[in-house]
Structure formats: C-alpha cells, structure tokens
Amino acid sequence: MVIYDCCIMNLLFFCVWIFHNTESLKVVGPDAPLVAVAGEVLVLPCSIQPNTSAVDMTVEWYRLDAADRFVHLYENHRDINELQHQFYRGRTALFREELQKGNTSLRLSDVRVSDEGAYKCFIKDKSWYDEITVKVTVEVLGTEPVIIMKGFDNSGGISLVCESKGWKPEPEVLWLNREGVSLTAEDTETHRDTEGFRVRSRITVYNSDRIHCRLLQRHHLREAEIIITSEVFHFWESAIITIPVLVVIVFGLTAAVIYHKKVDVTLDPDTAYPNLILIDGGKQVRREDTEQNLPDNPGRFSVCGCVLGKEGFSSGRFYYEVQVSGKTKWTLGVARESINRKGEIKLTPQNGFWTVWLRNGNEYYAGAGPRVPLQKLQKLQKLGVFVDYEGGLVSFYDVEARSHIYSFTGQTFTEKLYPYFNPCNNDEGKNSAPLIITPEFTGITKKGTFCQTKRDFNDALVNFPALV
Ligand SMILES: *[C@@H]1O[C@H](CO)[C@@H](O)[C@H](O)[C@H]1NC(C)=O
Ligand SMILES: *[C@@H]1O[C@H](CO)[C@@H](O)[C@H](O)[C@H]1NC(C)=O
Numbered sequence: 001m002v003i004y005d006c007c008i009m010n011l012l013f014f015c016v017w018i019f020h021n022t023e024s025l026k027v028v029g030p031d032a033p034l035v036a037v038a039g040e041v042l043v044l045p046c047s048i049q050p051n052t053s054a055v056d057m058t059v060e061w062y063r064l065d066a067a068d069r070f071v072h073l074y075e076n077h078r079d080i081n082e083l084q085h086q087f088y089r090g091r092t093a094l095f096r097e098e099l100q101k102g103n104t105s106l107r108l109s110d111v112r113v114s115d116e117g118a119y120k121c122f123i124k125d126k127s128w129y130d131e132i133t134v135k136v137t138v139e140v141l142g143t144e145p146v147i148i149m150k151g152f153d154n155s156g157g158i159s160l161v162c163e164s165k166g167w168k169p170e171p172e173v174l175w176l177n178r179e180g181v182s183l184t185a186e187d188t189e190t191h192r193d194t195e196g197f198r199v200r201s202r203i204t205v206y207n208s209d210r211i212h213c214r215l216l217q218r219h220h221l222r223e224a225e226i227i228i229t230s231e232v233f234h235f236w237e238s239a240i241i242t243i244p245v246l247v248v249i250v251f252g253l254t255a256a257v258i259y260h261k262k263v264d265v266t267l268d269p270d271t272a273y274p275n276l277i278l279i280d281g282g283k284q285v286r287r288e289d290t291e292q293n294l295p296d297n298p299g300r301f302s303v304c305g306c307v308l309g310k311e312g313f314s315s316g317r318f319y320y321e322v323q324v325s326g327k328t329k330w331t332l333g334v335a336r337e338s339i340n341r342k343g344e345i346k347l348t349p350q351n352g353f354w355t356v357w358l359r360n361g362n363e364y365y366a367g368a369g370p371r372v373p374l375q376k377l378q379k380l381q382k383l384g385v386f387v388d389y390e391g392g393l394v395s396f397y398d399v400e401a402r403s404h405i406y407s408f409t410g411q412t413f414t415e416k417l418y419p420y421f422n423p424c425n426n427d428e429g430k431n432s433a434p435l436i437i438t439p440e441f442t443g444i445t446k447k448g449t450f451c452q453t454k455r456d457f458n459d460a461l462v463n464f465p466a467l468v
Contacts (some may be wrong), residue, residue: 033135046121048102142167162213229388312416326433
C-alpha cells in the first residue's frame with residue numbers, strides 16, 4: 001500500500017520538476033548480486049554520483065518482490081520507523097555520517113533466509129529522483145558436522161561417515177588427514193529438504209591418524225575431527241586372530257565414540273559498549289574510563305557495559321572458558337538474541353540472560369531472578385560455560401577447582417544464544433584486568449571432574465546427560 005502511494009507521488013514530482021533538472025546526478029549500486037550469510041550483517045551499497053549530500057533528500061529502501069515490505073525510510077532528516085515493516089524492525093540503519101557524501105547504503109543486521117530478494121534504493125529530492133536495484137542472496141551455514149565411526153570393513157579399514165544438514169547452497173565436502181592432505185571420499189550424497197542441503201560422506205581409513213571432515217561454503221567452513229589411535233587397529237587384528245565374536249563387540253564400542261565440537265568464541269565489536277576495548281582480535285575485553293566514538297548501531301549495548309560473542313548458537317551443545325583472574329567484578333554467561341541492548345538490564349532468564357557474576361572481589365551470584373548467592377566458591381580463576389541448547393541447560397564450572405558451580409536447568413530456548421561478557425568498571429584500577437577467552441580448554445567429564453584431553457571431553461559429551 002505504502003509503496004504504491006509513494007510511487008504516485010514520485011510520478012508527480014517527476015512531472016513537475018523534470019524540466020528544472022539540469023544536473024546529471026544518478027544513483028549507483030553494486031555491479032553484482034550480494035551474497036549474505038544468515039545471522040551476519042550485510043551492507044547494501046547505494047550512493048549518489050557525483051558526490052552530493054543526501055542529508056536533505058528522501059531515501060527509501062524497499063523490497064521489490066514483496067509488495068508491502070518497507071525496509072527503511074529516511075525523510076525530513078530522520079528515519080521514519082512507523083512505516084517500516086515489522087520484519088525489519090531494529091535491523092536496519094543508514095550510515096548517518098556518510099549521508100553528506102551521498103552514501104545512502106543500508107546496513108541490515110541479523111540477516112535471515114527470507115531477506116533474500118531484490119531491494120530498491122530510491123532517492124528523491126525536490127527536483128530529481130533516481131533508483132537502483134540491489135539483489136541479495138543468503139547463504140546458510142549448516143550444523144556442526146558429526147563424524148560417526150561405522151566399524152571395520154573386510155580389509156581392516158575403519159569406515160567413517162561425516163554428516164551435517166541445513167546448508168544453503170550445497171557445501172563442498174573435504175576429508176583431510178593430519179598433514180592437511182585431502183583424502184578421496186568413497187561416496188558423498190546430498191539431499192535437499194526444507195532445512196536446506198543434507199550431506200553424508202563416507203571414507204575408509206587404514207592407519208592411525210587425525211582425520212578432519214570439512215564442509216566448505218564460499219565464505220565459511222565447519223569442521224569435525226576424529227583421532228584414530230593405533231590401538232584401535234591392534235584391537236581389530238587381535239580380534240580377527242582370536243575369536244571372531246569379538247568383532248561384534250568392537251563394533252558396539254566404536255559406534256558409541258566421539259564427535260568433536262569446537263567452539264571458538266570471538267567477541268563481536270559491533271555489540272561492544274563504547275567504553276570496552278577488545279584486544280587480541282576479540283579474544284579479550286577490558287573497560288576504559290573514557291568512551292570511544294562508535295556508531296550506535298542496533299546491536300550495540302548503549303547502557304550496559306557488555307559485549308556478545310560473534311557467533312550465536314541455536315542448536316547443539318557448546319563450551320568455552322574465560323579467565324577471570326585479577327578481577328574484582330564481572331558478569332558472564334549467555335544471552336538470547338532479542339535482549340534489550342539500549343536500556344538497563346536485569347539479569348534473569350525471563351529477560352534472556354543466564355549468567356553468574358562476581359562483585360566486591362568475593363561475592364558470587366547466579367542470576368536466577370532472584371539472584372542466588374554462590375557461597376562455597378573460592379577465588380575463581382577460570383570459568384567454564386556449558387550450554388546444551390536442546391537440553392535447556394546452562395552450566396558453570398570452576399575450571400581450576402574442577403567443580404560444578406551452578407546450572408540453569410529445564411530452560412526453553414527459542415532464539416539464538418550468544419556468549420555474554422561484562423568486564424565491569426575499572427574500580428580505580430582494582431578491576432582493570434581483562435576477561436580472556438582461553439584458547440585451550442580443559443573439558444569436563446560425566447563425573448563432574450575434568451578431562452585432560454579434548455578426546456576425553458568428546459567422549460564425555462556423548463554421555464552428557466550424566467554430567468551434572
Ligand atoms: C567523493 O567523496 C569521496 C569521499 O569523501 C572523495 O574521496 C571523492 O574525491 C569525492 N569525489 C568527488 C567527485 O567529489
Ligand atoms: C558507504 O558507507 C559504508 C559504511 O561506512 C561503506 O562501507 C561504503 O563503502 C560506503 N560507500 C561508498 C560508495 O562510499
């Protein structure tokens with residue numbers, strides 16, 4: 001409706017003013033269609049050439065292929081949010097400081113599959129108008145791949161199958177050995193269903209090795225790995241030589257083993273409160289007393305001194321560790337995507353936060369709404385955060401003491417969950433140490449004690465329900 005009305009108006013403008021239009025301004029956009037990745041930020045380029053300020057003009061962004069979809073409207077020096085389609089609410093912004101250069105590019109955050117399509121960038125002035133179309137396609141990253149050990153084949157090789165689903169477009173599958181040399185898959189099947197492409201690839205391995213299954217898209221990859229020790233092959237040989245019945249047992253054992261889920265948390269600078277300084281490529285954060293001059297994009301915390309991880313999770317289990325030593329206060333945990341980033345925050349699961357925190361150097365709490373004091377806690381050096389999305393579980397661990405601290409159980413997650421960090425204020429230098437996401441993890445076992453290797457950790461994940 002709205003667009004139709006506007007088009008009529010544009011026509012009138014056009015008719016009345018066409019004779020006065022002596023300039024040769026035009027609107028330009030990208031030469032090729034844009035490729036976006038679901039969940040990420042996309043900039044749709046659009047600008048006036050030659051350079052002319054668009055500050056006093058009207059800028060309309062709308063969907064060409066979905067009649068009523070007003071994406072973003074700027075008019076009379078402000079964004080007119082009332083006309084914006086609900087679907088885009090809070091996800092769009094123009095670059096205000098760029099408008100005077102005639103740059104009317106649109107920033108679209110949290111890209112969704114249904115954002116795929118054609119967008120019109122329409123700019124008008126009293127005496128002139130022009131427009132361009134920007135085409136967008138959206139790629140979706142599938143699930144973490146899982147490697148399943150199917151058992152031995154007749155020649156003593158171990159048959160591995162790698163599976164993953166939810167990709168768009170179809171990913172390329174690569175098997176690599178320890179040295180990174182690619183191995184030839186025996187067969188790779190791809191099916192398309194409502195969730196996207198599902199991939200299943202098979203390979204046989206004859207030696208002990210570390211095998212990676214990598215799924216590649218133009219801009220992203222996901223990878224799983226499996227370590228096959230020589231014992232596995234020895235077991236096979238002795239089983240063959242002695243009693244064939246044992247082979248059945250070997251199948252039973254190996255089928256239960258291993259998948260690897262690597263979570264490499266990096267902080268997202270676009271969400272960081274302006275006083276926060278991200279260090280080491282987003283692996284550390286500390287807070288300064290002075291504010292940096294940063295754009296107030298929709299994802300940025302403007303009141304709470306917090307920052308989120310770049311990657312959100314909407315399925316599976318993930319675990320990461322944060323070093324908190326040398327600090328007197330902090331808050332850590334996970335938050336759902338739709339949390340309020342522009343106001344005061346109350347840390348409760350109802351509000352979308354599953355967190356624990358330290359205040360005054362020795363007071364620990366869990367934000368269960370009301371807060372729960374965590375009394376027995378000694379000085380915590382490293383915090384482990386574990387989330388089982390489908391299981392509705394968020395657990396916290398004291399990594400050094402190898403003990404469980406607190407769990408939120410029986411939760412229902414319907415949105416993406418993001419790692420949540422608040423290093424808190426400097427406290428006159430007493431709290432200036434950064435929060436550090438540690439690259440290595442120690443891992444947890446089903447007994448609530450800790451594993452030494454990633455492999456043990458993987459085994460523990462398989463049996464996870466017994467963990468807490
Ligand atoms: C347009 O603006 C850009 C960036 O401010 C500048 O580099 C360029 O020289 C300008 N071009 C013209 C034709 O004014
Ligand atoms: C417009 O501004 C955005 C954000 O600063 C920038 O990424 C883009 O390159 C600019 N486009 C032009 C044509 O200057």
